[in-house]
Amino acid sequence: MKKNTRKLFRRSLLVALILALMVPMFTACKPADGGQATDPPTGGAQPTKAPTAAPTAAPTDAPPTEPKFGKIVIWSNEGGPWNAPVPSDPEYLERLHDYILENAGVDVEVILPPKDSDAATQRLAILLSGNEQMDAFKGNVNNYYAKGAIQPLDDALAKYGQPCFELWPETYGGGWAGTKGTDGKIYGIPNLPSLAGATIYLNKHMMEKSDLDTTKLPTSMEELYTILKTFQEKDPAGDGQTIPMLLDLYGMNMTMAAGYMDQGLDWNMKGCFDKTDQKYKPYVFADGYKDFITEMAKWYSEGLIYKEAFTINRERQMELIGMNRVAATALWYTTVTTPLRDAWQADDTVDLLVPAELKGPTGYSKSITDTGIEGWMVPKKSKMVDSVVAYIAWLQSDVRNYHTVHQGFEGDYWKLDEELPGGKYAMVNIPPPEGQNKKYYGDFFIGGSFAMTQKIVSRQADGRVMMDLQYIEKHITDTVRTRQPATMGFSFLFDLAKIEESVSRTDMNTKIASELTKFVMGTRPLDEWDAFLEELKEVGLDAWIEAFTEQYNTHKIK
Amino acid sequence: MAKTSMLLPKKGRRWSAVRRHMPYYLLILPGLVWFIIFKYVPMYGVSIAFKNVTPFETVEDMMRSPFIGFKHFKTFINSYYFEILMRNTLEISLLRLVFGFPMPLIFALLLNEVRNNRYKKIVQTISYLPHFISWVVVSGLVTMIVTTDGGLINNLLVLMGREEIYFLGDPRYFRSVLIISGIWKELGWNTIIYLAAITGIDTQLYEAAVVDGCGRFRRAIHITLPGIANIVTILLIFSIGGLLDAGFEQIMLLYSEPVYDVADIIDTYVYRKGMIEMNYSFSTAVGLFKSVIAMALIIIANVTAKLFGREGLW
Numbered sequence: 001m002k003k004n005t006r007k008l009f010r011r012s013l014l015v016a017l018i019l020a021l022m023v024p025m026f027t028a029c030k031p032a033d034g035g036q037a038t039d040p041p042t043g044g045a046q047p048t049k050a051p052t053a054a055p056t057a058a059p060t061d062a063p064p065t066e067p068k069f070g071k072i073v074i075w076s077n078e079g080g081p082w083n084a085p086v087p088s089d090p091e092y093l094e095r096l097h098d099y100i101l102e103n104a105g106v107d108v109e110v111i112l113p114p115k116d117s118d119a120a121t122q123r124l125a126i127l128l129s130g131n132e133q134m135d136a137f138k139g140n141v142n143n144y145y146a147k148g149a150i151q152p153l154d155d156a157l158a159k160y161g162q163p164c165f166e167l168w169p170e171t172y173g174g175g176w177a178g179t180k181g182t183d184g185k186i187y188g189i190p191n192l193p194s195l196a197g198a199t200i201y202l203n204k205h206m207m208e209k210s211d212l213d214t215t216k217l218p219t220s221m222e223e224l225y226t227i228l229k230t231f232q233e234k235d236p237a238g239d240g241q242t243i244p245m246l247l248d249l250y251g252m253n254m255t256m257a258a259g260y261m262d263q264g265l266d267w268n269m270k271g272c273f274d275k276t277d278q279k280y281k282p283y284v285f286a287d288g289y290k291d292f293i294t295e296m297a298k299w300y301s302e303g304l305i306y307k308e309a310f311t312i313n314r315e316r317q318m319e320l321i322g323m324n325r326v327a328a329t330a331l332w333y334t335t336v337t338t339p340l341r342d343a344w345q346a347d348d349t350v351d352l353l354v355p356a357e358l359k360g361p362t363g364y365s366k367s368i369t370d371t372g373i374e375g376w377m378v379p380k381k382s383k384m385v386d387s388v389v390a391y392i393a394w395l396q397s398d399v400r401n402y403h404t405v406h407q408g409f410e411g412d413y414w415k416l417d418e419e420l421p422g423g424k425y426a427m428v429n430i431p432p433p434e435g436q437n438k439k440y441y442g443d444f445f446i447g448g449s450f451a452m453t454q455k456i457v458s459r460q461a462d463g464r465v466m467m468d469l470q471y472i473e474k475h476i477t478d479t480v481r482t483r484q485p486a487t488m489g490f491s492f493l494f495d496l497a498k499i500e501e502s503v504s505r506t507d508m509n510t511k512i513a514s515e516l517t518k519f520v521m522g523t524r525p526l527d528e529w530d531a532f533l534e535e536l537k538e539v540g541l542d543a544w545i546e547a548f549t550e551q552y553n554t555h556k557i558k
Numbered sequence: 559m560a561k562t563s564m565l566l567p568k569k570g571r572r573w574s575a576v577r578r579h580m581p582y583y584l585l586i587l588p589g590l591v592w593f594i595i596f597k598y599v600p601m602y603g604v605s606i607a608f609k610n611v612t613p614f615e616t617v618e619d620m621m622r623s624p625f626i627g628f629k630h631f632k633t634f635i636n637s638y639y640f641e642i643l644m645r646n647t648l649e650i651s652l653l654r655l656v657f658g659f660p661m662p663l664i665f666a667l668l669l670n671e672v673r674n675n676r677y678k679k680i681v682q683t684i685s686y687l688p689h690f691i692s693w694v695v696v697s698g699l700v701t702m703i704v705t706t707d708g709g710l711i712n713n714l715l716v717l718m719g720r721e722e723i724y725f726l727g728d729p730r731y732f733r734s735v736l737i738i739s740g741i742w743k744e745l746g747w748n749t750i751i752y753l754a755a756i757t758g759i760d761t762q763l764y765e766a767a768v769v770d771g772c773g774r775f776r777r778a779i780h781i782t783l784p785g786i787a788n789i790v791t792i793l794l795i796f797s798i799g800g801l802l803d804a805g806f807e808q809i810m811l812l813y814s815e816p817v818y819d820v821a822d823i824i825d826t827y828v829y830r831k832g833m834i835e836m837n838y839s840f841s842t843a844v845g846l847f848k849s850v851i852a853m854a855l856i857i858i859a860n861v862t863a864k865l866f867g868r869e870g871l872w
Binding site for chain 1: 612614705707728810819834836
């Protein structure tokens with residue numbers, strides 16, 4: 001009897017153990033509550049939780065209402081949280097969430113992208129192809145359309161999108177045209193016009209420390225070279241820590257290559273038009289491009305370009321800039337202004353100078369991109385297209401809505417000063433209290449629009465203009481002192497899906513990027529340039545030229 | 559009882575054995591279910607290698623998509639990157655095998671000879687630790703050590719009057735960084751199985767050898783090594799099976815454009831095609847191609863081991 005009891009006890013224990021093992025396994029497999037639209041996103045980058053209780057101090061003091069448009073989950077890649085030194089304050093987020101719910105009728109949840117750009121790309125790809133809810137993101141509309149990853153917005157725009165159409169004026173060129181698919185439908189709400197976002201910056205402090213005249217900015221590559229040499233010799237950062245120039249492949253090409261070519265560098269399509277045989281080819285075939293790479297290789301070999309320039313990521317670039325080691329940069333402008341923001345606010349002599357008149361042997365050295373094809377999109381699997389468009393329309397309908405969600409409640413970090421002529425507004429930035437970070441970095445913000453940026457004249461309390469805004473105001477849309485690509489005004493019409501049928505753009509871009517960095521770094525001798533161009537045939541050069549030339553001829557502006 | 563079961567038909571005997579060992583079968587059940595759900599059911603996804611499916615379609619769309627045969631496989635094999643990827647993958651893996659495989663074995667033999675148990679345990683623990691550090695952290699450490707911007711190794715080189723070496727950006731040195739950091743991270747962990755196998759060797763053999771006048775080196779060569787030869791063979795078969803796994807995570811975190819030529823492997827290519835280009839069908843085909851080759855390698859290694867009279871996997 002005793003033996004049987006022990007046996008029974010052992011078996012019961014065993015069954016309990018098996019159940020204990022199996023129950024968590026099955027509960028882990030079970031979705032939270034089945035429906036995609038209401039599923040809270042899980043895993044990876046954590047979403048900002050929607051509050052369940054009444055707001056602690058929402059401006060309206062009203063309890064959260066039922067969302068008029070349902071819950072949307074946004075991929076918050078406008079850049080605010082990405083560039084923030086610390087995460088936003090949860091309590092502030094809760095208040096703002098309730099404010100949006102109350103005023104826009106949308107229950108917004110946020111997925112914050114990882115700071116590492118590769119990890120962010122990977123996470124976005126998983127979100128687009130997986131079952132997790134994600135309803136809005138920003139990116140290159142042409143690329144995502146070609147992959148079939150997004151859905152048309154026409155119906156939703158017809159219902160709610162009037163403010164978006166009113167905000168984005170015709171004068172920005174393409175815009176809406178750039179976010180259309182080959183089927184004529186609108187797949188994105190425009191975000192940016194034609195831009196020259198990559199720039200050469202010279203650190204004013206370092207110029208002064210190096211006894212360089214800050215009123216005489218370089219106008220030729222020779223003068224720029226001399227300035228970099230001076231930085232190297234004078235070592236303004238001290239202890240041999242000065243980095244004369246920090247750049248990456250994109251920045252190097254977009255800020256200087258056009259000065260050696262007969263056209264702007266077309267970074268969207270990574271090509272150039274060869275007038276001699278009327279064909280559209282990869283940009284490395286452009287006349288003068290080899291001379292440009294030869295010059296860069298010389299600068300690199302002389303230690304003017306940071307030795308690890310092509311292997312570090314954006315975080316490390318910003319770290320080096322923030323350490324005050326970098327004298328000149330050829331990078332995307334916010335990569336430089338963001339890490340210097342605090343120093344700029346504390347010291348009004350900190351400044352960055354843009355050599356806007358810089359020219360190479362053939363003319364201005366900076367390239368401008370084609371008409372904006374970047375916009376706000378809704379993934380193909382999302383069921384919340386109306387809610388997303390309604391939310392963006394609400395944001396874009398009023399400068400206060402826009403800036404509240406972008407920068408926090410009015411009076412905390414900004415306030416509108418006065419209405420200016422031409423429908424513009426003067427805005428004063430309010431810095432956070434001394435030694436404190438802001439409590440909010442734009443987590444809930446989507447629908448960012450260059451058109452809205454243009455409506456605001458933003459100043460610090462002391463009247464100074466933030467460095468990034470200075471660049472936006474004076475340089476970013478400068479079409480006079482920049483070179484335009486051969487596909488200006490129509491590259492967004494290229495049928496990328498058709499091109500991809502005959503050639504892999506990524507394979508070609510990868511091969512070119514890899515070899516260019518080797519030429520500049522000197523790990524491949526420049527005598528092999530012709531051999532390199534020949535090697536591109538093995539990657540599918542002929543098919544590439546044929547596919548792109550066909551698109552060029554079909555869509556070129558006659 | 560045994561006699562009764564002998565009288566039962568074969569099928570009945572088997573069922574009776576199952577019933578007798580039911581608790582153990584039940585214990586296997588959760589693991590089996592886990593395998594079916596997470597390993598076998600997703601294998602359906604492999605079918606997209608033979609279709610042209612975009613990842614933004616539903617499962618029903620995937621099922622309905624027409625088969626396009628081996629198109630993606632042909633595209634990959636005919637592509638410019640095929641030769642480079644195969645060469646890099648195999649070369650990096652072979653380097654890992656040649657330099658990385660014997661290291662834990664040698665380390666285990668050396669540890670086995672340490673007589674001070676306290677010292678032995680300390681060495682073992684320290685050598686295991688890097689295994690528990692993620693590649694993200696290890697790659698950060700490696701970058702700091704080999705950087706030209708104040709890194710330890712380059713500082714030493716400069717002190718010795720030598721030129722700085724850009725280890726992570728120079729194709730001539732990049733693979734050395736991969737292999738050495740890989741060995742450093744996994745050396746201690748990989749000795750565990752060898753040390754466990756060594757404890758299974760009959761101690762009388764060592765005693766007899768000592769009586770016969772054998773020194774430590776000869777005991778290691780003639781007793782310890784043959785005693786763990788089967789384990790070494792099995793681990794070697796596993797290593798050969800994983801020959802096409804050249805270390806995705808490590809390479810992904812350390813490589814960059816200047817060293818693509820020597821570091822781009824099948825897995826990084828699959829990542830680029832799948833995650834960056836979102837060409838899931840093609841990247842699945844490349845991944846499947848890799849798995850088939852890996853399977854073939856395991857079979858070849860197993861057959862070869864048996865031909866040499868060693869114990870195989872099956």
